Amino acid sequence: MDCILTEKNKLADNIYDFKIKSTSLAENAKAGQFLHILCGGNGYLRRPISICEVIDGEYVRFIFQVKGEGTTALANANVGDTIDVLGPLGNGFSFEECDNVIVIGGGIGIFPLLEVTKRLGKKAIVLLGFRSAENVILEDEFAKYTDRIFVATEDGSCGYKGYITDLMRNILETNKVDRIYSCGPMPMMKAVSSVAVDKQIDTQVSLEERMGCGIGACVTCTCNINGGRKRVCKDGPVFSASEVEWDA
Template identity: 35%
Template sequence: MKIINKRVLAKVGKLRIVELEIVSFIANKVKPGQFIVVMVNEKGERIPLTVTKKDLKRKRITVIFQEVGFTTKLLGNLKKGETLYALLGPLGNPTEIRHFGRVILIGGGVGTVEMYPIAEALKKEGNHITTLIGAKTKELLVLKEEFRKISDKITFVTQDGSYGKKGMVTTILENLLKKNYYDFAYTVGPVPMMKKVAYITKKFSLRTVASLTTLMVDATGMCGVCRVSVGNKTKFSCIEGPEFDAHLINWEELENKLKMYRKKEKYICKLHKLC
């Protein structure tokens, strides 16, 4: 679990997106859609991360994350040559990868890194890939060239207009659905964005899957933090997900649950002088 390489992919003010290449035998087992859980030190919390890339020959995995809370900031402070306290995985259920036909992928913010291995696998199955990637500003767009190589059509959207089209990725999505037919949609990113994606695609009867890795602690189904209502049934996103039918998720409930932890996260971050 040694860190072989470290890169800061983006930096806007205090916000950073960091890439770590880690030695791990998980490289041989992890599949698109699954995730790992890492602990930075013995007293640290467990956080879920997606394996963005893997090197089977050298037994290495690559994770990309945004420093948004206490543990991700601790993780971002690790240096090349240091070792993680613990790494568990692969966890969760893999994405259904097959030939759907015309596929549209909608990613927002750092969520796009979770989407990359899925996009790559869907492309290998011969799907026609349309990719929509949104971010607040140019500097926060990552993996641009990687997505270009595997996408038949790609659109970048920034809220400030610094790169690609100006506006919201969901606006571009709705315009595309009015003019084109798709067989399958996949979305990952901020919850408000995914909620809007689900609302739009439902109007067009387009099957849509959303990835929910935001609410996890234990990641083995014991703590219950990741509970989410899907089709009026309680699901555990760590063991029954992390992917669900976007049209059946209770997005309002999920948004309210996320708000519960923001004050505590800011407090512990300031306590340890990481914010």
């Protein structure tokens, strides 16, 4: 569908925050689903970008880092332009009742977790990991929904010094946790999974793979799940951590 870009902000070097208007997207979008976006010119394949937030039942927000040709073209869009979006796609996070939840994200993987945190509110302990203080973003926005929010940076320039997964291990020693939601770099999610599976905590991870069609037809984005191959776009991007074969 064609959606009007109604708001555009630059959050940091190479990180853009877009709000598009579409009641139909906003009414149907679930946390963890993604949009497949035609980024501009020259017949590029669409690019998958997570839904960061649904606003007022009318708008969808997504945030992206400029990486290559597609996201560079997208970053050149201006307020008032039309953006061609396929979505919402994929299976989002599921929210069966539980009381004690960790939401853990790293780098640009934190974006889909804002809508997750919005939904969980004070049940959530939010853990956000970044390389350094200058990469820390959206902390204030997560803090609107829960007061238990912790930041880690690898160089210690903001919050806990070290990996966010080390902080998660510490928190698990003193807190009862029933579920974990995670999105971020593969090594981070692998570490989250190994702790979670060990402690038998129900854990959902959102995987990232390079993608073609986004609707399950081209089978470009498969990954190893539970002894077979599953499509990140159609069967995921959210999977149970216990099913993911991280080293396969």
